[in-house]
Amino acid sequence: xxxxxxxxxxxxxxxxxxxxxxxxxxxxxxxxxxxxxxxxxxxxxxxxxxxxxxxxxxxxxxxxxxxxxxxxxxxxxxxxxxxxxxxxxxxxxxxxxxxxxxxxxxxxxxxxxxxxxxxxxxxxxxxxxxxxxxxxxxxxxxxxxxxxxxxxxxxxxxxxxxxxxxxxxxxxxxxxxxxxxxxxxxxxxxxxxxxxxxxxxxxxxxxxxxxxxxxxxxxxxxxxxxxxxxxxxxxxxxxxxxxxxxxxxxxxxxx
Ligand SMILES: [Zn+2]
Numbered sequence: 001x002x003x004x005x006x007x008x009x010x011x012x013x014x015x016x017x018x019x020x021x022x023x024x025x026x027x028x029x030x031x032x033x034x035x036x037x038x039x040x041x042x043x044x045x046x047x048x049x050x051x052x053x054x055x056x057x058x059x060x061x062x063x064x065x066x067x068x069x070x071x072x073x074x075x076x077x078x079x080x081x082x083x084x085x086x087x088x089x090x091x092x093x094x095x096x097x098x099x100x101x102x103x104x105x106x107x108x109x110x111x112x113x114x115x116x117x118x119x120x121x122x123x124x125x126x127x128x129x130x131x132x133x134x135x136x137x138x139x140x141x142x143x144x145x146x147x148x149x150x151x152x153x154x155x156x157x158x159x160x161x162x163x164x165x166x167x168x169x170x171x172x173x174x175x176x177x178x179x180x181x182x183x184x185x186x187x188x189x190x191x192x193x194x195x196x197x198x199x200x201x202x203x204x205x206x207x208x209x210x211x212x213x214x215x216x217x218x219x220x221x222x223x224x225x226x227x228x229x230x231x232x233x234x235x236x237x238x239x240x241x242x243x244x245x246x247x248x249x250x251x252x253x254x255x
Pocket of ligand 1: 158159160161162163179180181182183
């Protein structure tokens with residue numbers, strides 16, 4: 001280790017972890033200031049280590065990091081909310097994992113996105129509070145993740161002729177927008193008019209207020225299908241874990 005490193009303070013939530021070597025962990029943390037970052041936590045695999053609790057998936061903390069040549073290193077932190085209660089309920093665990101996964105696949109590293117950070121945190125707290133239908137929460141979250149990563153849907157105006165849409169049953173996937181009944185329906189997906197209206201609602205209303213949406217199972221299932229399709233169209237990425245291993249080996253050689 002050479003040179004002086006500056007301590008960087010931020011808030012962050014652990015979205016993914018991986019064991020590394022005998023005692024260490026690699027974490028992917030979504031932070032308010034630095035976006036999604038990869039961090040090495042020395043000794044964090046051992047339960048007696050002071051970093052152990054901070055380095056669990058879902059943990060939301062105030063962190064002190066150091067930036068090495070290629071990656072961050074965690075030094076200390078204070079837990080704000082561990083969210084470890086999700087581990088006691090398989091549904092909660094699945095939903096929380098998905099909230100994290102969506103950040104992982106939609107964000108490249110080291111690109112700050114404070115609005116998305118706030119959104120993700122809101123989703124985690126809303127899930128924990130059990131205050132609304134988790135399916136609706138996840139659909140609202142997906143709609144907003146799309147919006148905050150440059151793939152926001154325009155459902156109020158026709159994406160072809162720009163006329164105001166009152167009701168529609170088609171989304172053009174090239175323009176990320178609705179298509180009115182007069183325009184040509186191609187390069188997109190059909191959906192029920194009620195589902196279109198529900199999606200429009202999710203696209204407009206802040207996430208903490210979407211509990212007002214009254215959707216039956218048919219609409220909920222179609223919303224899930226449509227959003228899944230849009231998300232997998234935009235964020236198709238191959239896993240990067242192996243590349244990261246190479247990266248760390250290289251950076252350790254240089255230290
Ligand atoms: Zn039109």
